[in-house]
Amino acid sequence: MTDIITQMVADRRHLHQHPEEGWCEFQTTHFVVERLKALGFEVLLGTDVILPEAVMGRDPAKVEKAMEDARAAGVPESFLEATGGYTGALGVWKTGRPGPVTALRFDIDCLAIEETSDPAHIPNAEGFRSKVPGMSHACGHDGHTAVGLGAAAWVAAHAEELTGTVKLIFQPAEEGVRGAAAMAARGIVDDVDWFAGAHIGCSAKLHEVGVSHHGYLATTKFDLDITGVPCAAGSPENGKSALMCGAALCMSLGSLPGHSQGITRVQIGKFVSGTGRNIVAEHTSMLLEVRGESTEINDYMAAGVERTVAGLCAAYGCTYSLRRVGEAVTYKGDEEAVELVKDAARAVPTVTSVVDMNAKVGSEDCTMLIRRVQAHGGKAVFFYFGCEHHGHHKPDFDIQDTASLRDGWGVFTGFLARTNGRKA
Structure with a gap:
């Protein structure tokens, strides 16, 4: 066990230095796949685990740049060709004995956030800070990936004690809730009897495990491009201002009515428009999202966005493109699985507290799986x-x-021991 924990920490620190954002995780996927193969897993990747028609929020230019970076880092061309341009992987271990199919999910992407230069920050103090300008693992997915590889090592070491099939899902593009939908649509979990996903941190303190019965807000992410007609500001009758249309949308979308049956959210996170003081703006781009306490409430809010965009763009004489680029639903766990995780957590020596944790904030696309x-x-x-x-x-x-990863690993492997362990 000590060797696996030491390797998990080393893996996390390697991954922390090489963060990659969603749909661009080619170096990370290669790192994962090589380890899974070395341990004896069957590995699927590319369009075997991703349904391209269900992909959301993937920027082809960023993907191509990420593939170029992966080549420069030594990732073989044969591997990049095998991905078909899609990141993520599925490791499968078949014991050859009758038993359930159990899947564990680990997300692998980073965030577009510059890591702090504070010398007291552990990655700075111990020499494993991000080497990629403007990118960092500021949500802990490097730790998730390392725990997943630790779980793989445990499966390989305990193969004779297991039954059925174990699937380890290394999911791309969780940030922006973009990646899970395409994996779910491919059908990789359609045969799964037991499933567990997790996140490090959030409200759980060190050595605490929080188990969710329900939670998360459903969400839809939108990209909006508005096109007007440019002209000189001195002759405004000759133009159609995409900027003014976008500004009106900001005010109207922020005032969308909520819903009596639960929590709603509307957020406009980015607004870009205009080229000069005396030019009627031709283009506006906006990044926005809605959320709801139930999938139905979220759908109500999303419909409000679509209706408002159509109406105001028509009123301002502009055309538009509104694209759904991310999606997640609400979560309700199965009590049998909840109890198995609680039991597994109580058996981890370093875990000091096991609690219910059912926050109605944020969103998580593991819910799609x-x-x-x-x-x-x-x-x-x-x-x-x-x-x-x-x-x-x-x-x-x-x-x-050095303290947190063993807790997550212990719960995941304990869950596997309870679902797929050979009975005496």
Whole structure:
């Protein structure tokens, strides 16, 4: 066990230095695949695990640049060709003995956040800070990936004690809730009997495990491009201002009515428009999202966005392109799976507290895989394993890897022992 934990920390620190954002994780995927193959897993990748028609929020130019960076870093061309331009991987271990199919999910992408230069920040103090300008693992997915590889090592070491099939899902593009939908649509969890996903940190403190019965807001992410007619500001009758149209949309979308049955959210995170003081703007681009306490409430909010955009663009004489670029649903765990995780967590020597954690904030696209598992008769659960942090998605986020990773690994492997362990 000590060797696996030591390797997990080393893996996390390697991955921390080489962060890659969603749909661009070619070096990370290669790192994962090479390890899985060395351990004896069957490995699927590319369009075997991603349905291209269901992909959201993938920028072809960024993907091509990421592939060039991967080549420069020594990733073989044969591997890049095998991905078909899609990141992520699935490791499959078949024991050859009758038993359930159990899947564990680990997300692998980073955030476009510059890591802090504070010398007290552990990655700076111990020499493993991000080497990629403007990118960092500010949400702990490097730790998730390392725990997934640790779980793979445990499966290989305990293969004779297991039954059925184990699937380890290394999912791209969780940030922006973009990657899970395409994996779910490919059908990789349609045969799964038991499923577990997790996140490090959030509200869980170090050595605390929080198990969710329900939670998360459903969400839809939109990219909006508005096109008007440019002209000189002195002759405004000759133009159609995409900027004024966008400004009106900001005010109107921010005033969308909520819903009596639950929480709603509308957020406009980015607005770009205009080229000069005396030019009627031709283009506006906006990044926005809605959320709802239920999938139905979220759909209500998304319909409000679509209706408002159509109406105001028509009123201002502009054309538009509104694209859905991310999606997640709400979560409700299965009590049998919840209890298995609680039991597994209580058995981890370093875990000091096991609590219920059912926050109705944020969104998580693991819910897309969970919903797919449940739709096909499987049982699923989501949990948190703690760390001490100053907030996710911040430049100084860190996870105390030498202490926190073993807790998550212990819960995941304990869950596997309970679902797929050979009975005496």
